[in-house]
Amino acid sequence: MESSIYITSLVFALVVNTFLAVYLIRTKEQSVALLSFVVFISLISVWGYPQFLINTFNIQNYIYTYLDKISVLGYTFIPVAFLVFTLAFTDRINSLRNFQNVLFIIVPPIIFLYLSWNTNLLEYHSPEYIVRTLWGISSPASTYFLVFLIWFETVMMASLVILIKFLIKTHNVLKRRQAFWIIAATLIPLIVGSVSDGIMPAFGKINFMPMAIPLTSIMGIIITYAVLKHDLFEFSPTSIMSSIGEGIVTIDDKGRIIFANEPAIKMLKTESKNLLGKFYHDIVKLRTEDGKVVKLSERPFNKALREGESTLGNYYVSGKNLRKFPVVMTVTPLIKNRKSIGATVTFRDVTKEKEIETSKDEFISIASHELKTPITALKLYTSHLERQLEKKGDLEGASALSKINYQTDRLLVLVGSLLNVSKIQTGKYTYNMSKFVAESIIKDAILTLRPITKGRKVLVKGSSKTVLYGDKEKLVQVLTNFITNALKYSNREIVVSIKEDKKYVTISVRDFGQGIKPSEVKKLFEKYYRATKDTTTQGLGIGLYVSKEYVIAHKGKIWVDSKLGSGSTFSFSIPIS
Amino acid sequence: MAKKILVADDDPSIVDSLTMILEEEGYSVFAISKNNSTVVEVKTTKPDLVLLDIWIDKQDGREICQKLKNDGKTSKIPIVVISASDGAARMAIEAGADDFIAKPFEIDELLTKVQKNLS
Numbered sequence: 001m002e003s004s005i006y007i008t009s010l011v012f013a014l015v016v017n018t019f020l021a022v023y024l025i026r027t028k029e030q031s032v033a034l035l036s037f038v039v040f041i042s043l044i045s046v047w048g049y050p051q052f053l054i055n056t057f058n059i060q061n062y063i064y065t066y067l068d069k070i071s072v073l074g075y076t077f078i079p080v081a082f083l084v085f086t087l088a089f090t091d092r093i094n095s096l097r098n099f100q101n102v103l104f105i106i107v108p109p110i111i112f113l114y115l116s117w118n119t120n121l122l123e124y125h126s127p128e129y130i131v132r133t134l135w136g137i138s139s140p141a142s143t144y145f146l147v148f149l150i151w152f153e154t155v156m157m158a159s160l161v162i163l164i165k166f167l168i169k170t171h172n173v174l175k176r177r178q179a180f181w182i183i184a185a186t187l188i189p190l191i192v193g194s195v196s197d198g199i200m201p202a203f204g205k206i207n208f209m210p211m212a213i214p215l216t217s218i219m220g221i222i223i224t225y226a227v228l229k230h231d232l233f234e235f236s237p238t239s240i241m242s243s244i245g246e247g248i249v250t251i252d253d254k255g256r257i258i259f260a261n262e263p264a265i266k267m268l269k270t271e272s273k274n275l276l277g278k279f280y281h282d283i284v285k286l287r288t289e290d291g292k293v294v295k296l297s298e299r300p301f302n303k304a305l306r307e308g309e310s311t312l313g314n315y316y317v318s319g320k321n322l323r324k325f326p327v328v329m330t331v332t333p334l335i336k337n338r339k340s341i342g343a344t345v346t347f348r349d350v351t352k353e354k355e356i357e358t359s360k361d362e363f364i365s366i367a368s369h370e371l372k373t374p375i376t377a378l379k380l381y382t383s384h385l386e387r388q389l390e391k392k393g394d395l396e397g398a399s400a401l402s403k404i405n406y407q408t409d410r411l412l413v414l415v416g417s418l419l420n421v422s423k424i425q426t427g428k429y430t431y432n433m434s435k436f437v438a439e440s441i442i443k444d445a446i447l448t449l450r451p452i453t454k455g456r457k458v459l460v461k462g463s464s465k466t467v468l469y470g471d472k473e474k475l476v477q478v479l480t481n482f483i484t485n486a487l488k489y490s491n492r493e494i495v496v497s498i499k500e501d502k503k504y505v506t507i508s509v510r511d512f513g514q515g516i517k518p519s520e521v522k523k524l525f526e527k528y529y530r531a532t533k534d535t536t537t538q539g540l541g542i543g544l545y546v547s548k549e550y551v552i553a554h555k556g557k558i559w560v561d562s563k564l565g566s567g568s569t570f571s572f573s574i575p576i577s
Numbered sequence: 578m579a580k581k582i583l584v585a586d587d588d589p590s591i592v593d594s595l596t597m598i599l600e601e602e603g604y605s606v607f608a609i610s611k612n613n614s615t616v617v618e619v620k621t622t623k624p625d626l627v628l629l630d631i632w633i634d635k636q637d638g639r640e641i642c643q644k645l646k647n648d649g650k651t652s653k654i655p656i657v658v659i660s661a662s663d664g665a666a667r668m669a670i671e672a673g674a675d676d677f678i679a680k681p682f683e684i685d686e687l688l689t690k691v692q693k694n695l696s
Binding site: 372374376377380 | 597
């Protein structure tokens with residue numbers, strides 16, 4: 001009677017396990033966790049089916065030997081599969097990179113399998129003999145088997161501990177629910193099994209029915225429930241990361257690659273095996289945008305590892321068999337217990353964006369050149385005509401032409417500033433360095449702006465006869481930009497001042513206009529930026545950007561102090577060499 | 578006798594307007610729109626001054642200056658370069674040009690420079 005219950009439960013469990021394995025492998029996304037789990041439940045079947053055959057048909061002959069060997073094979077590797085599954089599920093699969101760990105997991109079952117197949121050392125390897133030995137009841141059970149059993153339980157318990165720790169720590173709700181079901185499935189058989197097979201014999205009930213097989217199968221059934229009900233293998237982080245369009249590479253604290261998603265592998269034109277375990281800095285070389293190789297100590301991943309610092313930047317990536325390509329790269333440290341234990345590098349190929357940017361800059365450059373020629377011709381014709389009319393005494397005509405001339409000049413200034421931006425962008429700018437007296441910048445700027453400052457009060461305060469070394473024309477342009485802006489944004493007088501200290505000559509332009517919001521101050525020096533909602537004043541929003549570039553090229557500083565309602569002061573300072 | 582000025586530029590509108598302005602001032606102007614014939618043209622017309630417009634990326638302007646200045650027959654003819662780019666201007670001066678006018682310019686500036694280099 002007892003035997004028939006045992007066989008029924010065994011058959012039921014094995015059938016469920018078989019279906020589960022087939023179901024999982026056919027319908028679910030492939031992952032290490034899933035595959036190891038399928039192997040785990042398949043091993044239960046490999047263990048169980050021969051037992052079922054032996055018990056049902058009471059097989060005694062040579063077939064018994066083979067069936068028994070197969071059964072032992074299944075039994076032996078169950079903990080290995082379960083541990084691998086646990087590690088994969090809890091994202092700790094990398095601990096298998098440690099050789100000692102692998103030895104501990106793989107060597108005992110291999111030795112055990114060898115001994116049980118080839119010697120008679122393990123002749124009495126059924127659990128009841130072991131239990132007898134454990135409880136001091138004499139039995140011929142093999143010490144080898146005892147050692148193996150301790151290993152078996154240790155691995156299973158270790159897996160369980162890993163799962164429980166994971167359950168407590170994880171913030172991933174889905175994963176927590178899944179972990180709960182896996183633990184429930186593992187704990188129930190473990191407790192029931194150890195009571196029935198381990199403790200009961202101590203009270204003299206030795207002729208028990210071994211419960212291990214049906215219990216292990218129950219474990220499979222509970223996990224099946226969790227799979228179907230709670231999508232046990234859905235949304236694994238690895239699969240999510242593979243579906244992200246950006247390249248993701250994770251490195252450990254030594255700088256070795258421990259993870260690379262599909263887009264990263266594709267972008268680096270390699271295979272997973274050529275990345276994992278290799279040093280990241282050997283595989284991926286970085287250059288800055290101006291082509292300089294980024295030194296190892298300056299690499300963003302190094303900063304992330306040493307200082308726990310996140311960085312975002314534009315680089316060129318190159319490597320073996322890899323043509324360099326531009327990327328936007330973010331490197332974030334992985335922090336554990338306030339220490340960097342690794343870093344995650346995210347990067348996106350921006351070749352297309354770069355091409356668009358370059359062709360845009362080229363377009364602006366060509367367009368402004370092409371524009372400059374006809375405007376210059378236009379200006380020559382109108383100036384010529386103006387002079388002619390003046391000579392003839394046609395003052396009305398001459399005045400109209402003078403206005404046309406003025407507008408032509410404005411067009412030329414606009415085209416000129418577009419050209420300047422494109423020159424800065426394409427790095428074609430040349431600086432004509434010379435020595436000059438600091439305050440001559442102000443004189444020149446005011447002279448240039450005479451037509452625009454007509455009727456406006458421009459006060460000059462201070463003087464500086466210090467000799468500076470730089471591109472005077474460009475610095476005059478910076479000041480011209482400041483003054484033009486001040487005139488544009490306020491109706492009152494403006495004050496141009498110059499002062500110097502030991503290190504710098506500083507030139508400022510103060511206006512009494514509406515002032516600038518603090519939130520906008522930072523953006524002022526960006527390309528194409530114009531004060532928001534300001535549609536009345538003219539300009540392309542490049543004057544201050546160009547000014548900033550010019551001043552930086554002189555190793556100087558440029559800034560603005562502004563108070564909403566009471567005006568702004570734009571300043572730049574140039575170092576005295 | 579009116580002084581002869583050779584105006585060389587890629588763009589016909591610039592050549593035309595410069596010619597108009599200079600003729601008005603009493604100069605005799607020869608205009609060419611193709612740079613590659615400039616050297617030959619200078620040799621045949623023997624102008625008193627060459628007004629040469631050069632493009633930012635083109636080496637032609639520099640080459641023309643060098644050829645003219647290295648040739649004994651033309652080396653004494655003053656060359657005034659017109660350009661929209663500082664870099665090109667410096668290149669031309671290095672190659673032997675006598676003066677430089679930045680685009681855009683006022684007529685007065687042009688005439689002053691022309692007069693200065695003719696005397």
